Amino acid sequence: MEYKDDLWQExxxxxxxxxxxxxxxxxRLRQCFIxxxxxxxxxxxxxxxxxxxxxxxxxxxxxxERSIYQIYCNACDHHFFLILERQFDxxxxxxxxxxxxxxxxxxxxxxxxxDEKNNILEEIGxxxxxx
Numbered sequence: 001m002e003y004k005d006d007l008w009q010e011x012x013x014x015x016x017x018x019x020x021x022x023x024x025x026x027x028r029l030r031q032c033f034i035x036x037x038x039x040x041x042x043x044x045x046x047x048x049x050x051x052x053x054x055x056x057x058x059x060x061x062x063x064x065e066r067s068i069y070q071i072y073c074n075a076c077d078h079h080f081f082l083i084l085e086r087q088f089d090x091x092x093x094x095x096x097x098x099x100x101x102x103x104x105x106x107x108x109x110x111x112x113x114x115d116e117k118n119n120i121l122e123e124i125g126x127x128x129x130x131x
Contacts, residue, residue, distance in 0.1 A: 003046040007069060010050075011082070015111050015125030026125070029082060032073040033113035033121045039075035046072045048079070062087040080121060085110040086129075 014026035031040040039045070048070045055064040067084040086109050108128055113121040 001046075001048065001072065003048065003072075004050070005047055007047045007050050010067075011069070011084075012127045015127045017125045029111065029124065032071075032076060032078075032080070033082075033124070034073060034076055034078045034080050034115070035121070037073060037076035037078070039073055041075070044074040046074070048072050056090075061090050063090055079116055081114045081116075082124075083112050083114055085112070 008030065011029050013030070014028050016026050028040065030042045030045055032038055032045060050070075051068045053066045053068065055066070057064075065086045065088065067086075069082040069084075070079060071082055072079050087107055108126040110126060111124045113124060115121055
């Protein structure tokens with residue numbers, strides 16, 4: 001199993017439980033979200049893979065981008081996924097030649113954990129790309 005732990009640098013250290021964070025409590029992302037493990041030792045968690053998926057639904061005016069990080073926890077010997085979900089206005093994307101770079105930071109990014117069957121384990125929180 002090859003670890004890609006350098007990908008942790010792409011993730012924020014902590015996220016806010018609120019969509020518009022103004023301080024308050026934050027949740028660390030480098031922990032296991034498999035119940036009952038919840039192990040928080042960084043050396044026990046490893047990124048195995050990152051994939052990016054786009055969902056363009058005809059009936060909504062946004063493009064959904066999901067950055068999916070497959071995480072392995074040595075403590076409980078299970079895999080889970082950290083998913084960062086961004087929404088981009090389709091009209092604004094068209095004006096920018098479908099480039100998402102300019103639009104990052106305009107909307108909060110939703111972060112949640114899912115198991116291998118795509119069941120949501122926990123709604124973790126939110127952050128902005130420029131935080």
